Amino acid sequence: MTGEGDNQFQLFDALPEAILILDRRFQIRFWNHIMEQWTDISRIDALGRDLRILLPCFKNPVYASRLEPLFSDGVPVIFSSQFHPHLFPSRLVNGTWRTEQTIVSPLSGKDEEPLALFTVIDVTPHTETLKKLDGSIKEKELLIREVHHRVKNNLNLVSSLIGLHAENLKKTERKLAPILDELRAKIDSLSLLYTKLYKGKVTSSIDLKEYLEELIENLFQSTLSNTSQISLHLSLAPLTIKTDRAIALGLIAVELFTNALKHAFPDGEKGNIGVQLLSPSEHEIELSVYDDGQGLPRDFEVQNGNTFGVVVINGLAKQIGGNCWWEGNKERGTRFRLLFPGDP
Template sequence: MPHFLPPADLARIFAGLPQAYLVLDTDLTIVAASDLYLRTTDRTRDDIVGRHILEAFPENPDEAGTVEQGPLEVSLRHVLATRRQHEMNVIQYDIPRPEEEGGGFQKRYWTPIHTPILNESGAVDYIVQTPMDVTESVLKEREADARLRIAMHAGSLGSWEYEPETDIWRRNAIVDEMFGFAPGEGSPVAAPFFARMHPDDLPRVGETVEAAVASPDRTTLRFDYRVVLPDGDVRHLASRGEVLRTSNGRSRLIGVVMDVTADKLREAELTDSLAMRESLLEQKDLLLAEVNHRVKNSLQLVVSTLGLQSRRVNDSHTKAAFGQAVSRVKAITSVHERLYRTDDPLVVDMHDYLVGLCADLAENSDLKEHVRARVAPIRLKTEKAIPVALIVNELVTNALKYAYPEGTKGPIALTLEPATDGMLELGVVDEGVGFAGESVDSGLGMRLVRTMAMQLEGRFDVRTTSKGYHATVTFPERA
């Protein structure tokens, strides 16, 4: 005769299992939890058993619109409908603190797995949630994520993640705005967003998504489409992304989206202007401004794509290399951005540009208040402005990293002023410990500076003294 454990013993064994488990019935009411689950979430059985999961773990009011109640419920109902296990991506779900500890919420990140328990007829009786607390690893990456968010915000880029199997649609607030949804109005699924796509574009987008589901990991995606807002206005959006595969082989799409409506309107205006204007010079200026704008947009997409890719990298040296690449591309991007915003698309005002570039480079540094830029009213053509931008990016970044050991501070000065005989002198000087980073001769950054100095037909000099690090590039103002 087989020996069956008494129900009381089964309950006791389940409660003591060395994993975190939560059991829900088909109404998503909590019916059981392991001891480790209770410790992990700082709750007691009396707190949660017998309550709906979204009631037992309410939304943090201070994080409204950012926590993941919507996708969590979508995942659970997907398991009920398909009777198949579903593994969620990392979600933010904050845990209420006990009143005796001051109440409020504690920020937490999880990767929940939802597994159906079927009865003899094949119907779902229960769902077992197995959450993995990944808060520590997520918080370690928050600086890189913050930099990526800043870059996306500066470029007015939306970020999104889409799970075709469940229609779970995660994105930042910029995406909601692009589709005409007010904060908190958008759904955790993509259906309402697809409903606002132009009917002529929707089939093509659907075909792209279907093809992506069957594509290998890291397949790149590119699709442009129009969005029809409730008031009838039309927006043009450009999305770029790639396919990611979960541990169970299911596909997930991740990417960025940019509103290119202004570009489309500018194209129309440019077409009309070229048809009306007879001046070849005016036509050239319009074309150059458009080229600079398009180059800026393309480079901004490169920056965001590099940032997204760096999040998949665990090696610190590789992640640092990604960061350096992003910084260099952003320096070039900002030159083209200034060109299309000026009356002369061939010339850059170096005073405004270099002061702004230094402020951007020092934004997240403890030395922010110690960086000074003294730039004469100099205007340079594009072919000189871009090498100067790259040189300043390398030298100022290196000074911020290496000039002052942790806990010490001092000045970092950038200058660009006329020298003698039609020459200009670009300098970056600090009063720190000297250059402690890569070798002046072999390091990639310094090789890039030397190459850019040669492109300017100039001379690069560097010296380290007891008063710090002095780097200068002397080059002719005009070719």
């Protein structure tokens, strides 16, 4: 187990943050050198162990409950420094406890086994300074931006390493490389959100039109598909949404748009893909992704979720209180529609 973990995930050892990879049984599959330094638990002692035995705080059923949607539906999880500051207890040189923010991303192992990639970020300097600057709103906003900036940079590092791993797999295991490319696109959607939070005014909401526009255009220009024969059409209303709901919506958009790029136009056919965002009523928002491609498979079942992508979309839609459905004649053209309540 030790050698397999090291070889399979050794690229993650280059990250400057604490990294561990967990399977559905809470068995540790990877434990990087930063995690060794922080916890004083060696990689040899960690690999193959049940995380709940190694760190008893994970026996709390809330963690299994929060991670289950990630393993089942690929839904990322964030354990904030405000409510989960010491998931991986470690002390600084001065003896004080390190304050952490933990981001958990879906990862595919061998044979597409669902895994959880934990990125543990030390935010101690920022949280300590925030306490000292309790009376200065402007200073707090700068520090919040810095936290967003750091999270964004670390997501970019994870994305880059996954990209390198995908390039290596294209030479040896071509079937796995596209899976990593799609995972990278999902992580990039989170990184873009944190970029918006870092550069914009500190607020709990985000400009959905601007976010989706940049997200879709980035995907369209990415290496996920040859888009030279495809025309992109965007019609996005100027709407805002809470940041936590924007994460789910961005992941839905990534899943739908990448599926359209891959499957709607086989053999380099010409066609159109569009994304529409509107507010049909005062308290509702609708997202549509459509194409005029080859249509849905004849065995396609929306509610039963007969593909992993459908399961992910249904899970994320429920997360924001939405209802989703597909429209198409299974011969030419498909439209996905998601209707969800706006922010109260």
